[in-house]
Amino acid sequence: MSDLKEPTESRAARAERERQHPSPIRELTARELARWSWRQLTSMRTALILLLLLALAAVPGSLIPQENLDSVKTTNWQAAHTSLTPIYRRLGLFDVYGTPWFAAIYILLMLSLIGCIVPRLGVYWRGLRAQPPAAPRNLGRMPDSASYTTSESAEEVTARARQVLRRKRYRIRREPSADGAVSAERGYLREAGNLLFHVSVIVVLVGFAVGSLFGYKGGVNVLVGDQYGFSNELTQYDDFAPGSLFRPSMLNYFDLHIHDFDVSWLKSGPRQGMAKGFKSDIEYQTSADGATKSYRLEVNHPLDIGGTEVFLIGHGYAPVITIRDAKGNITYSGPQIFLPENQSFLSFGAVKPPSGNVALEGLFYPSALSLSDGSVTNITGDIGDKSAAVLSFQVFTGDVAAANAGQSVYTLNTTGLKQVTAEGGKAFNLHIGQTAKLPDGLGSVTFDDVTRWNKLQISQTPFKHVALGGVTLALIGLLGSLFIRPRRVWVRARETEGGTLVEVAVLDRSGNDEVGVVVSGLVAQLQGRVEEEQS
Known part of the structure; x- marks a missing residue:
């Protein structure tokens, strides 16, 4: 019996044999498919694609009004774009950050980054323990x-x-x-900078995710004056966007009112009459029997109350209106917030008394100029001594309560209502102190005065410091990866x-x-x- 071994097949011969007689293609098992899918997900290319998709997915949230942030603006946008609204609603573009597809991209990006980083940590650790390579021969x-x-x-x-x-x-x-x-x-710290940057991205994503799940963001319009105010309760908000895991018990207790409000206006130039800065003097209490505290609230200088931040993001005017019926009984009296349409503070609004059959819808001109055709135009947002302020409105009569059930307080649904006009079919125009008698014995409307209001954004974002720390670490890691030179x-x-x-x-x-x-x-x-x- 021979002890000689048969010659082994060369690599080229084996390749030629496999080319001529390829192995039959078989289906991947569940384990092999899962392994292949995980490798594709955790590749750096996939992570970059997901990061790009996340950035693109956030674009509609910046361009399209979001229902949970500003319902009034969203409603107005939908009324102006009736053909696009059904499509956008089906795609969830009015609540981008709460859609399942946005959450899926977010979660996949986190998994991809974790899968990219964990193996690299092991490689880096072995590299740290390894000795520098030996010198080349030449x-x-x-x-x-x-x-x-x-x-x-x-x-x-x-x-x-x-x-x-x-x-x-x-x-x-x-x-x-x-x-x-x-x-x-x-x-060696160059690779540490790269790893720190990628880990920091995960920290930022986790920080934002926790803040979105347990936090909330709300908006409220608060009238200026000691007799008005706001309590941090769900029923007090105009808009409220809670996180998925938010509970009402997480709301911090506080009451506040706007003691004074000051606006500075541009006096010259192409943007004359527009507001260039505004600030409010806030007084608040953090307990029912606690002392009153003061704070100067300005743009980008929020008031922090136990982790809840109060931002000043806008302002406007609220005409003080009194509506009387034919017998002289008051059906409505008080300020009604009008929302500005542009930077000159031409504002729109509606008055819907809880009782009676008369409602108003119209425009407020802080500084109006009468035109030859009887109409008015707004000059500037600076109301000055109020002598040029004009309230222009239309009157509707009918079952106002039924027609506007569930509607926004800032708009009037005129379906089923009858419009009543002034002489010549025009709108009613009033200066402060004037009264308009309505035809058909409907009563009268008096424009008593005008006050101001502030738009406050109130939010609570847990883990925001974690997200900020992640951004800081990402910057440090990026600088290290750019300026540290491995040699x-x-x-x-x-x-x-x-x-x-x-x-x-x-x-x-x-x-x-x-x-x-x-x-x-x-x-x-x-x-x-x-x-x-x-x-």
Whole structure:
């Protein structure tokens, strides 16, 4: 029996055999499919695609009014775009951040980043523990290298090389090479910066996710004056967008009112008459029997009450109106908030008395100019001494309560109502202190005065400091990955007949063009011509 083994099949022969007789294609098992799917999800390419998709998905939330942030603006947009509204509603574009597809992108991005980072942490840890690579056989073939001859011994040169490299904070290979070459490396924190950046992105995503789940954001219009105010209760909000895990018990207790409000206006230029700044003097209490505190509320300077932030984001006018029926009984009396249509504070609004059969809808002009055709136009948002303020309204009669059940307080649903006009079919125009008698014995409307209101945004965002810390760490990691340069250095000294031949080579793994300067500086230090030189 022969002891000879049959010759093994070469790689080329095996490839040719597999080409001519390919293995039959089989279906992946569930485990193989799951492994393949996980590898695709955790690739850096997939993470970048998901990050781009998340950015694109957030665009509609910035361009299209969101129902949970400003229901009035959303309603007006839908009324003006009746053909697009059904499509947008089906796609969830009026509540982008609460849609399942946005949440799916968010979760997939987090899983992809985690899958990318965890293996890289293991690779980086092994890289930290590994020694710098041994010197190549021929340093003269390196792109950046130099050599010189000295009378010093090889041991003296390598000892000096180790001393210089340690001073420059290089990590030196512990195991001596066969030819006595010194190998050193630095710049390990560059990869740490990359990892820190990616970990920080996850921290930011987690911070925003927790804030969105447990936090809330609401809006409310508060009239200026000590007799008006706001209590932090759900029924007090005009708009309220809670997180999925928010509970009413999470609301912090506080009461506030706007003691005073001041606006500064542009007096000249193309934007004359527009507000350039505004601030409110707030008084608030954090307990029922607590002391009253004061705060100057300004744009981008919120009031923080136990983690709940109060922002001043807008303002406007509220005409004080009195409506009387035919018998002189008051069916409505008080200020009604009108919402500004533009930066000159031309405002629209509606008055719907809880009793009676008369409702108003119209415009408020802070500083009106009468035109020759009997109409008015607004000049500026600065109301001044109120003498030029005009309330222009239309009157509707009928079952107002039934027609406007469930409607916004700022708009009037005129379906089923009859319009009543002034003489000549025009709208009613009143200055402060004037009264308009309504035809058909419907009573009268008096424009008593005008007060102001502030738009407050009240929000609570848990983990916001975690998200801010993640952004800070991401910036630090990005700076580290940009400015830390990983670099390898090799120094070899060999004794020859003409003296000791010293070879120096530097490899900059970040592609720095200044490597030649580093080589020349290192050579100068090895020759003892300079004490120290920064590389």
